[in-house]
Amino acid sequence: MAAAIHAAIERTGVLVAEAGTGTGKTFAYLVPALLAGGKVIVSTGTKTLQDQLYDRDLPAVREALACGTTAALLKGRANYVCLYRMKRAASEGRLASREEVSQLHRIERFAAMTTTGDRADLADVPEDAPVWAHATSTRDNCLGQECPDYRDCFVMRARRNALAADLVVVNHHLFFADVVLRDEGIAELLPACNTLVFDEAHQLPETARMFFGESVSTTQLTELARDARLELRAAGGASPELDRVATRLDKAARDLRLALGEPGARLAWTQALRLPDFPGALEKLQASLKELERPLAEQAERSEGLASCARRAGGAVAVLARMGESEGQAEVRWVEVYGHAAQLHVTPLSSAELFRRQMMDHPRAWIFTSATLAVGEDFKHFTRELGVPEAETRRWASPFDFAHQALLYVPKGLPLDPNDPAFTQAVIEAALPVLEASGGRAFLLFTTLRALRRAHELLRSRIGFPLLVQGTGSRSELLSRFRTLGNAVLLGSQSFWEGVDVRGEALSVVVIDKLPFAPPDDPVLAARIESIRAQGGNPFTELQLPQAVLQLKQGAGRLIRDETDRGILMLCDPRLVARPYGRRILRSLPPMKLTRRLADVEGFFRDYQSGSQIRHQGALLRRPSGLR
Known part of the structure; x- marks a missing residue:
């Protein structure tokens, strides 16, 4: 893999590289990137990996190579x-x-x-x-x-360090915020950059769509109202009119959120407009924002703070005006509803052409790597989504011995329709004997928060193991407790499907309730499905199935993180064996033995426990004298 990346850097080419868990892909791109010389930018999918790469992996490689390469860490402001x-x-x-x-x-x-x-x-x-x-x-x-x-300023100090460094570690959100908004200091780095490496590259298409679109949130508008009042006072002025319209904007933003109903919804723009209170609330919001824009423009010369507020108001007015325009074929308008806020989006259906344009503007080596880029052996979904169909594609399987380290269990007797109201209860009933056999030590991953909450209700009085639930603490806190307890059962949804690394005996079972198909009524997905149909394509095979496969590979990847790990991957969706596309999904997973018998699972853990005892006894026999 390192040789392939070195060759891509030498020819300033484009390489898409899937590397299974345990291949050492971080070292595989750091070594050739550092040895090649020139400016290197490495972008990660999460700040957690960004910190790990900068604090742990990069120092180890630099020491091994004995090179004097300088490095910098750059995050969003x-x-x-x-x-x-x-x-x-x-x-x-x-x-x-x-x-x-x-x-x-x-x-x-x-x-x-x-x-x-x-x-x-x-x-x-x-x-x-x-x-x-x-x-x-x-x-x-x-x-x-x-x-x-x-x-x-700490932000400016970080940017100066990044400009001076040979290698800069950023994250995808920061990269796109800068490419699109010219806001985070990377635009100054790109002209001198010889190599760009994207780790966790499977996240790029969605991140790109988000940043190539436009949005405005009620939180932005309440903060604008607050900052306008504060900046006016800081400038030593008084404007009863500005104070009054800022208060009106604050109320209008909160009323718009209330008009959208329960949190957690993702609504197409046409759906939102059919809600009884939304059109009126939107009209009042636009009117109050324009009312605030006028006095801010008049006061802008008094301070940079007021000038900034005036620019923010103008930008929000423009986005709200776009929301009211007729929807083009290449974009979708939609609304996301949170607990105390709402966000209005204009999102492109594809980021491929926009991202490709960025690549053409900056000829250099582009390396995309992740453990989940291919569906089976096929990279077409990823390369099409990102607009790099001509890229070289390579795949390196995990070195782990999945045939002996893991077992894939698809239980019998579950409803064939995963939308059956009794499905989650059936999943829990099937999982209970597995948890008993494993002694806890399990992740139960759900495709929806509703299923997670239902599972919590069903489990809390029926297991004797510590039960940790997403939402009762931060992800890092829950993972720390999970590792420390050693026999816990953790219920998680989206945020635990990827970027989570628990090695050793603390995690021996990963249960996944359903194949992670995105809900077809999601406004962005629904618009993309319609667009593919209009072009004569098959949205299921071109979009929905590949997305589900890559997401499932991420969830399944939580189980075996080390060559000594052993465990059960329990997939509870009968469509894996009952539908023709199930074979395509199974071929994309690591090469584990498949069983539908609970007895095989129980036998796996009996063998595992006896093997652990033998290893433990061997360790005692080898223990140096004098140790107790």
Whole structure:
């Protein structure tokens, strides 16, 4: 794999490389990238992998190669303490609780000592604490060179370090935010870059679609209303009109969210417009936003803060105007509903042409790698989605011995229709004897939050193992508890399907309730399905099935993370064996033996336990004298 990447770098080519768990793909791209010289950008799918690569993998490779390559870590601006906003929050005394005041004091002490300002280095304040909104900046509210703290700005310091470094580690969100919005400092890096490596590249098409589109959220608008009032006071002025219309915008944004009903919905624009209160709420929101835009434009010369608010208002007005235009064939308008906010989107149906244009503008080596890029041996879905049909494609299987380390169990007797109301209960009934045989030590992964909640209801009084549930703590907290407990059962949904690494005996079972087909009524998917049909294609084989296969490979990949791991992958969807496409899905999974018999599962764990005892006794016999 390293040789193939080296060759792609030498010819400034495009390589799509799938590498199974355990192949060492991180080292396989770092070694040739560092040896080739020139500027290298490595982009990861998550900040967790970004930190791991920079803090652990990169130092190991640099030491092994004895090379003097310099490296820098660059994250989005929201990851760095903003000195200006932190000081302003402290002086205004407007925080919501004593806890927030205490947390802000901790951030102030951290800011005085840190050289990076990276909030990930401050464990004392939770990552999702509301106080961070007062101590970090966004593209909307950053004052840029007009900021009184510009010279000491942590964001600018990180960008300067990135410009000077030979290798820069970023993440996909940061990369696209900069490519599209020119906001995060990568645009300055790209012209000098010889090699771009995308790890966890399976996430790229969806991330690209998100950033090549436009959106505005009610949170952005309530923050705009708040910042407009604060900036006016900071400029030493008073404007009863501006204060009044800012209050009106704040209320209109909150009313729009209430008009959309329960959280968790993803609505096509036409669906939202049919809700009884939504059209009126939208009209009031647009009117109040335009009302605020006028006094902000008049006050903009008083300070950079007010000028920034005026630009933000103008941008939001433009996005809302686009939402009202007739929908083009290449895009979809839709609404996402959260607990206390809503986001209005205009999303392109494909990012292929837009991404391809970026690649043509910047000729260099482009390396795309992940454990999940191919459906079986076929890369067409990924290369079509990203607009790189001519790319060289290579695949390296995992070195793990799946035939002996793992067993694939598809239980009998479950409803053939996974939408059957009794399906989740049937999954739990089938999983209980497996959990008993394994002694807990399991992930139960669900395709919907509704199924997860139902599973929690069914399990909480029926198992004697610690039960951890997504949503009762951060992902890192739940994983830490899972590893420490050693016999826990964790119920998770989307966020636990990928990017989770639990090695050893703490995880011996992964249960997946259904094949992860995206709901066909999802507004973006529905529009893409219709577009493929209109072009004479088959949306199931071209889009829905490949997406489900890649997602399933991610979930299944949680089980065997090391050459000594052993475990059961339990797939509860009967369509795997009852539908013709099931064979295509099975061929995409690691080469595990398939069984439909519970007795084989119980036998697997009996053999595993006896093998563990033998290994343990052998370790005792080999223990050096003097140790107890």
